[in-house]
Amino acid sequence: MKRLLLIRHAKATHDTDYKDFDRPLKKSGIKDSEIMADHLKTKSYIPQIIFSSPSVRTKKTADIFAEHLSVTKIQTDKAIYEASDATLLDIINEFPDQYYFIALVGHNPAISQMLYHLTGQIKDVPPCAIAVIDFEFDEWKLISGGTGKLVLYDEV
Structure with a gap:
């Protein structure tokens, strides 16, 4: 079985002094990330590794989740930034099979x-x-449309 945790980055500033890629999280975004990470921890949904867009707001969100969930492995992938759903599926299908979550x-x-x-x-x-999604597969490459079961969805 494979398990995927999808996380949308937390609230970021819309200040025009920043390029989109460089927008930092707002204070409320930092707090929301801490709340949601702690929520996952209480439900024992702890991923083995985190893949993140390298943009400032997503990387900071990933860092907060990693800290609160004691996840030591974070990898960034430029393709996640401005990705389409087809690109994200390609990324998911390439995840290393050594990780189940x-x-x-x-x-x-x-x-x-x-x-x-x-x-x-x-x-x-x-x-x-x-969003936590379970799949009845042992290989990430087998994941495709309609193959997942939503087991947890939450928002701040």
Whole structure:
């Protein structure tokens, strides 16, 4: 079985002094990330590794989740930034099979589109929303549309 945790990055500033890639989290985004990470911890949903977009807001969100969940492995992938749902699926299909539970921190609209594509569940997916999806496969490459079961969805 494989388990995927989708995380949309937390609330970021819209200050025009920053390029989109460099936008930092707001204080409320930092707090929301801590709350959601602690929520996952109380439910014992602890990924083995986190894959994240390298943008400032997603990387900081990933760092907060990693700290609160004691996850020591974070990898960034430039393809997650501005990814389509098809690109995200390609990334998921390439995840290393040695991990059964992986978190992916990314951006909308791809995160909400991926949630729908994998589970058929339509969700708004606001900043810092989380979705845990289970798959009845032993290989990430077998994951495709409609093969996942949403086991947890929550938002701040």
